[in-house]
Amino acid sequence: xxxxxxxLIGGLLAGTTGLLLAACSDSGDQGQAEQTExxxxxxxxxARAEHLIQPIFERYTEETGVKVRxxxxxxxxxxxxxxxxxxxxxxxxxxxxxxxxLWQASQEGLFQPVESEVLERNIPDHLQADNNDWFGLSxxxxxxxxSTERVDPSELSTYEALADDQWQGRLCLRTAKKVYxxxxxxxxxxxxxxxxxxxxxxxWVNNLATAPHSNDTSAMEAVLAGQCDVTLVNTYYFGRxxxxxxxxxxxxxxxxxxxxxxxxxxxxxxxxxxxxxPEAAQAxxxxxxxxxxxxxxxxxxxxxxxxxxxxxxxxxxAWGDFKADSVNVESAGRLQSDAIKLMDRxxxx
Amino acid sequence: MTNPAMxxxxxxxxxxxxxxxxxxxxxxxxxxAVLVLMPVSVIVLSWGDAQTDIWQHLIQTxxxxxxxxxxxLVVGVGLWTLLLGVSLAWLVAVCDFPGRRWLDxxxxxxxxxxxxxxxxxxLAITDYAGPIQSLWRAxxxxxxxxxxxxxxxxxxxxxxCVLYPYVYMLARSAFIAQGRGLTDAARLLGxxxxxxxxxxxxxxxxxxxxxxxxxALMETLADFGAVAVFNYDTFTTAIYKSWFGFFNLTAAAQxxxxxxxxxxxxxxxxxxxxxxxxxxQTPRRETQRYPLKGVQAWxxxxxxxxxxxxxxxxxxxxxxxxxxxEGAAALDSRYWSLIRHTFILGGVAALATTLLALLVAYGxxxxxxxxxxxxxxxxxxxxxxxxxxxxxxxxIGFAFIDREIINRxxxxxxxxxxxxxxxxxxxxxxxxxxxxxxxxxxxxQSSLERxxxxxxxxxxxxxxxxxxVLLRVYLPLLTPGLLTAALLVLVDxxxxxxxxxxxxxxxxxxxxxxxxxxxxxxxxxxxxxxxLTLVILSIAPVMLMIRQSRLPARTATTLSSGSGPxx
Numbered sequence: 001x002x003x004x005x006x007x008l009i010g011g012l013l014a015g016t017t018g019l020l021l022a023a024c025s026d027s028g029d030q031g032q033a034e035q036t037e038x039x040x041x042x043x044x045x046x047a048r049a050e051h052l053i054q055p056i057f058e059r060y061t062e063e064t065g066v067k068v069r070x071x072x073x074x075x076x077x078x079x080x081x082x083x084x085x086x087x088x089x090x091x092x093x094x095x096x097x098x099x100x101x102l103w104q105a106s107q108e109g110l111f112q113p114v115e116s117e118v119l120e121r122n123i124p125d126h127l128q129a130d131n132n133d134w135f136g137l138s139x140x141x142x143x144x145x146x147s148t149e150r151v152d153p154s155e156l157s158t159y160e161a162l163a164d165d166q167w168q169g170r171l172c173l174r175t176a177k178k179v180y181x182x183x184x185x186x187x188x189x190x191x192x193x194x195x196x197x198x199x200x201x202x203x204w205v206n207n208l209a210t211a212p213h214s215n216d217t218s219a220m221e222a223v224l225a226g227q228c229d230v231t232l233v234n235t236y237y238f239g240r241x242x243x244x245x246x247x248x249x250x251x252x253x254x255x256x257x258x259x260x261x262x263x264x265x266x267x268x269x270x271x272x273x274x275x276x277x278p279e280a281a282q283a284x285x286x287x288x289x290x291x292x293x294x295x296x297x298x299x300x301x302x303x304x305x306x307x308x309x310x311x312x313x314x315x316x317x318a319w320g321d322f323k324a325d326s327v328n329v330e331s332a333g334r335l336q337s338d339a340i341k342l343m344d345r346x347x348x349x
Numbered sequence: 350m351t352n353p354a355m356x357x358x359x360x361x362x363x364x365x366x367x368x369x370x371x372x373x374x375x376x377x378x379x380x381x382a383v384l385v386l387m388p389v390s391v392i393v394l395s396w397g398d399a400q401t402d403i404w405q406h407l408i409q410t411x412x413x414x415x416x417x418x419x420x421x422l423v424v425g426v427g428l429w430t431l432l433l434g435v436s437l438a439w440l441v442a443v444c445d446f447p448g449r450r451w452l453d454x455x456x457x458x459x460x461x462x463x464x465x466x467x468x469x470x471x472l473a474i475t476d477y478a479g480p481i482q483s484l485w486r487a488x489x490x491x492x493x494x495x496x497x498x499x500x501x502x503x504x505x506x507x508x509x510c511v512l513y514p515y516v517y518m519l520a521r522s523a524f525i526a527q528g529r530g531l532t533d534a535a536r537l538l539g540x541x542x543x544x545x546x547x548x549x550x551x552x553x554x555x556x557x558x559x560x561x562x563x564x565a566l567m568e569t570l571a572d573f574g575a576v577a578v579f580n581y582d583t584f585t586t587a588i589y590k591s592w593f594g595f596f597n598l599t600a601a602a603q604x605x606x607x608x609x610x611x612x613x614x615x616x617x618x619x620x621x622x623x624x625x626x627x628x629x630q631t632p633r634r635e636t637q638r639y640p641l642k643g644v645q646a647w648x649x650x651x652x653x654x655x656x657x658x659x660x661x662x663x664x665x666x667x668x669x670x671x672x673x674x675e676g677a678a679a680l681d682s683r684y685w686s687l688i689r690h691t692f693i694l695g696g697v698a699a700l701a702t703t704l705l706a707l708l709v710a711y712g713x714x715x716x717x718x719x720x721x722x723x724x725x726x727x728x729x730x731x732x733x734x735x736x737x738x739x740x741x742x743x744x745i746g747f748a749f750i751d752r753e754i755i756n757r758x759x760x761x762x763x764x765x766x767x768x769x770x771x772x773x774x775x776x777x778x779x780x781x782x783x784x785x786x787x788x789x790x791x792x793x794q795s796s797l798e799r800x801x802x803x804x805x806x807x808x809x810x811x812x813x814x815x816x817x818v819l820l821r822v823y824l825p826l827l828t829p830g831l832l833t834a835a836l837l838v839l840v841d842x843x844x845x846x847x848x849x850x851x852x853x854x855x856x857x858x859x860x861x862x863x864x865x866x867x868x869x870x871x872x873x874x875x876x877x878x879x880x881l882t883l884v885i886l887s888i889a890p891v892m893l894m895i896r897q898s899r900l901p902a903r904t905a906t907t908l909s910s911g912s913g914p915x916x
Contacts (some may be wrong), residue, residue: 225478
């Protein structure tokens with residue numbers, strides 16, 4: 001028995017070691033490449049998906065010789081990892097979507113402020129943190145999308161109006177668990193107050209044609225199929241649908257144009273508190289806010305550039321100009337848990 | 350030898366050696382227990398910090414519904430996996446009908462498909478905008494209601510499709526091991542075929558079926574992917590909400606520890622319920638199946654084929670269609686590195702976890718069950734936690750060790766302080782081992798238990814030397830268990846998402862990571878290619894698993910024919 005176990009264990013150990021060696025040699029060539037390069041490597045934790053950031057980092061490396069390595073995960077998980085790693089962290093930049101996540105990271109003390117004329121010049125004040133902990137890099141608008149077959153745009157006016165009786169059984173919404181909706185409701189609390197907002201959200205829930213969808217795309221598909229007539233989505237999801245099918249019988253409506261404007265949010269980044277390459281990381285951040293990078297950064301996901309001097313792509317511009325809500329997106333983070341509680345009370349799942 | 354004092358001292362020395370050798374076997378058992386204890390204690394320690402605010406809110410607004418939803422899910426999935434798993438296993442193991450040979454392994458295949466993939470494929474097919482409901486409306490008009498897919502019905506259906514193979518796999522081996530002997534005896538004593546099944550075959554397979562169902566239910570409780578796609582609120586979604594919505598990991602961990610408590614209680618109840626009823630059978634020599642004829646045969650075929658088509662062929666067909674429509678644009682060199690990483694991580698995790706399982710099982714056997722059973726049970730808890738919660742517990746634990754121990758040693762030695770655990774392959778492999786230990790432990794332990802000391806004695810008395818015993822007795826008896834364990838862990842690791850995402854080293858993206866990135870952006874169709882690849886990669890191990898379990902352990906059969914229950 002003993003011998004047998006020894007043999008078996010020996011075999012298993014040998015196998016494990018072999019595979020580990022294969023694994024190490026696999027990452028080995030990366031290590032060598034880094035050594036031959038004198039320039040520093042900037043390390044990014046990114047909640048923005050690989051296919052959206054890889055090309056732009058590659059371009060940065062081409063232009064400057066500075067390498068960028070990154071891992072992707074959800075914002076919550078990355079924030080937790082930064083917290084747990086403390087001063088040990090290899091990360092120089094945290095790149096994530098939604099101001100709520102950025103605000104949270106800032107609250108946790110994971111960023112250090114960046115004093116940069118370039119960034120101040122490139123990124124408008126309401127799209128960055130007051131304490132300069134983070135900077136918005138692209139703008140995403142959450143707006144109304146309606147069926148061109150069953151809705152006349154004159155019926156539409158504001159987010160609030162979707163709570164009216166005329167939309168009974170005609171509204172589809174994405175789940176309240178998604179941070180986009182939490183931010184929308186948080187900014188509504190900020191401007192309208194909690195009581196009014198709760199009435200509106202209850203009205204939405206009342207008007208739902210079906211239980212909330214798990215993503216924007218399936219909510220739009222439900223509108224297309226006739227299950228409901230209007231929904232709230234981020235414009236780039238609509239953009240994807242339109243790219244696949246230019247004749248799609250849906251259209252964008254910009255609400256609240258006579259009032260506070262369309263709800264916008266950002267994707268953005270900040271320098272981590274324990275960054276090992278703060279100068280190189282700041283240079284990357286500044287470059288990302290520059291006109292040449294902004295175009296590509298926004299276009300990769302059909303978003304709007306955060307840098308006001310850069311025009312959105314033609315495809316996006318074709319949806320028309322709109323007035324955006326200029327409330328500082330930080331309020332979305334501050335009021336996020338209030339918003340979730342409010343939606344829970346209103347029965348919005 | 351003639352000097353009694355010397356003999357005495359030799360015996361003493363031998364005894365002491367044996368004592369220390371036996372002690373040594375505590376090591377792997379406790380290593381594993383401590384490894385699992387690390388994330389679990391991070392989670393349990395969360396109670397040190399009361400989160401009154403969130404708890405009040407949860408109790409006021411949702412807790413009732415969450416518990417109700419979770420209960421519906423557990424009861425539904427438990428019942429349906431039991432019905433499907435046992436009936437299919439019985440047909441395939443004991444009866445003969447057209448198509449039985451390929452259905453035997455084909456029915457295992459849904460195990461190769463990750464739950465989150467089946468969920469999004471099925472919702473795309475069956476939701477209001479999908480082809481089935483569109484057809485329905487075209488034929489019956491828009492006002493005839495269809496089944497409420499995005500509710501408990503749909504979620505239970507999806508989970509059953511993916512998880513029944515656990516019950517099927519274990520029940521099938523149990524039925525095959527029983528052979529026909531006892532059922533035939535029951536029938537000779539006047540039972541009908543159904544009576545023999547209910548009173549003899551089923552009770553004897555009960556322990557195996559219970560293990561299968563408890564695996565399925567642990568996955569159900571820990572699942573986040575499917576319930577998120579269906580927006581069905583369960584205990585797990587509340588955990589995620591506390592974490593990602595309220596940014597309150599403490600409250601999330603408290604919720605998770607409640608979940609852990611449920612699972613521990615359920616495992617305890619299962620142990621107690623099984624009581625002392627243990628069944629041992631003589632390994633059978635060959636199968637003599639009941640041939641089904643006419644309508645019966647076609648019903649059996651039809652039933653098995655329907656399950657296979659619904660649970661596997663349709664989702665895979667849909668994935669293939671999407672992949673075809675999207676074209677091969679994604680098939681660049683980076684794609685091959687995804688496959689390579691997936692496979693290397695799966696392989697290393699499978700080997701390491703199986704090795705740990707073998708060491709622990711062997712340690713437990715040497716030390717006696719009761720001495721270490723608490724530690725062993727503890728080591729099995731990793732499977733029941735939602736993957737992300739476990740992953741974050743592991744990460745916090747490793748980061749702590751990095752900071753408090755490794756960094757200090759580094760500083761002491763005058764080295765540059767850096768992380769040696771978090772973000773390295775070692776941490777990731779250990780995380781897989783923690784998560785999938787119980788998956789590997791079951792098969793290894795049961796195959797080790799089957800080796801009776803009498804086998805060794807018998808072989809020796811027939812003149813076989815140690816090597817021959819090793820090669821001809823132990824290895825054949827252990828191999829199936831080890832192989833099953835390794836293959837199960839391989840498949841599970843390749844599908845694993847949260848720990849891979851959180852703990853992988855730079856550049857180590859896998860297919861599951863790619864699926865996450867695409868589906869996270871709502872790009873389901875583009876996720877079809879990596880999802881399909883993942884399924885194809887997993888099919889081979891699943892088939893291998895079934896093949897080897899079909900072969901009877903010949904050596905054992907010839908050695909132990911006619912022996913009674915084990916000591």
